[in-house]
Amino acid sequence: MQDTTGxxxxxxxxxxxxxxxxxxxxxMTTAVGRCLSCAAERPLAEVSxxxxxxxxxxxxxxxxxxxxxxxxxxxxxxLDMTGLSRVLLPV
Amino acid sequence: MGSLTPGFHGRxxxxxxxxxxGQYVTEDFPVLSAxxxxxxxxxxxxxxxxxxxxxxHSWSWADLMRLDQExxxxxxxxxxxxxxxxxxWRGVSLDTLLADVASAADFALVGAYGGYTTxxxxxxxxxxxxxxxxxxxxxxxxxxxxxxxxxxxPHLYLWKSAKWVRSIRLMVQDSPGFWExxxxxxxGDPWREQRYQGD
Numbered sequence: 001m002q003d004t005t006g007x008x009x010x011x012x013x014x015x016x017x018x019x020x021x022x023x024x025x026x027x028m029t030t031a032v033g034r035c036l037s038c039a040a041e042r043p044l045a046e047v048s049x050x051x052x053x054x055x056x057x058x059x060x061x062x063x064x065x066x067x068x069x070x071x072x073x074x075x076x077x078x079l080d081m082t083g084l085s086r087v088l089l090p091v
Numbered sequence: 092m093g094s095l096t097p098g099f100h101g102r103x104x105x106x107x108x109x110x111x112x113g114q115y116v117t118e119d120f121p122v123l124s125a126x127x128x129x130x131x132x133x134x135x136x137x138x139x140x141x142x143x144x145x146x147x148h149s150w151s152w153a154d155l156m157r158l159d160q161e162x163x164x165x166x167x168x169x170x171x172x173x174x175x176x177x178x179x180w181r182g183v184s185l186d187t188l189l190a191d192v193a194s195a196a197d198f199a200l201v202g203a204y205g206g207y208t209t210x211x212x213x214x215x216x217x218x219x220x221x222x223x224x225x226x227x228x229x230x231x232x233x234x235x236x237x238x239x240x241x242x243x244x245p246h247l248y249l250w251k252s253a254k255w256v257r258s259i260r261l262m263v264q265d266s267p268g269f270w271e272x273x274x275x276x277x278x279g280d281p282w283r284e285q286r287y288q289g290d
Binding site: 057074080 | 121122123124125126127170171206250270272273274275286287288289
């Protein structure tokens with residue numbers, strides 16, 4: 001995208017619609033996450049999930065740090081992934 | 092003429108005991124944890140109260156035991172919809188703990204061994220409404236229920252009663268805790284059914 005001078009500008013978030021729909025359609029249990037706390041990497045299928053509380057809490061099996069939290073409420077689903085420094089979605 | 096059918100509400104509530112909306116009565120004591128149970132030795136246990144100026148007041152286990160002990164019997168209401176009536180505890184009122192703490196703060200962020208946090212107005216910790224409890228039903232509080240010591244704030248949903256309590260930070264501004272960051276209600280009054288943000 002360019003402005004009238006030919007310089008590149010940014011687009012709004014709607015530009016993420018197509019690319020992110022492909023990402024979040026992925027089976028996330030095969031995604032490989034890196035723990036922000038200890039840097040260990042493993043598929044999400046191998047993390048420890050605590051599901052008896054008010055929401056789902058996924059923890060690193062190595063250091064017990066919280067990797068991901070998911071709460072479903074009447075307003076929608078709340079997802080926090082700040083405990084993952086990156087996620088690889090394998091082809 | 093027969094009485095009106097009240098509809099199905101799960102198990103019948105005990106006569107004369109009030110149940111908040113959307114709750115059912117349980118006789119057991121469910122364990123709901125968001126992580127592994129910390130094993131905290133009373134020899135190293137410590138409670139810190141940190142004021143908005145950074146002043147820190149600390150109590151060891153022996154310090155806690157030397158304070159006036161109270162024995163509240165209270166009803167518990169969990170946001171996952173179970174309520175438990177008539178639970179008996181022993182511990183120290185927050186009025187006693189905070190009596191000599193100088194603060195102009197309006198809010199508290201409670202921290203726990205294991206990293207859990209929850210926030211509430213400071214006023215809800217005072218006035219005979221909250222305790223640091225270490226004994227349940229006459230026995231030392233089991234680690235799965237928050238032992239050696241947990242916060243007990245029974246007039247709010249039980250996620251506010253932090254297990255394995257470690258610290259209370261007094262703050263001028265509110266700051267959401269572990270579940271409050273993720274869609275749960277900032278205050279959590281079971282009688283007004285404040286489960287989620289917007290309730």
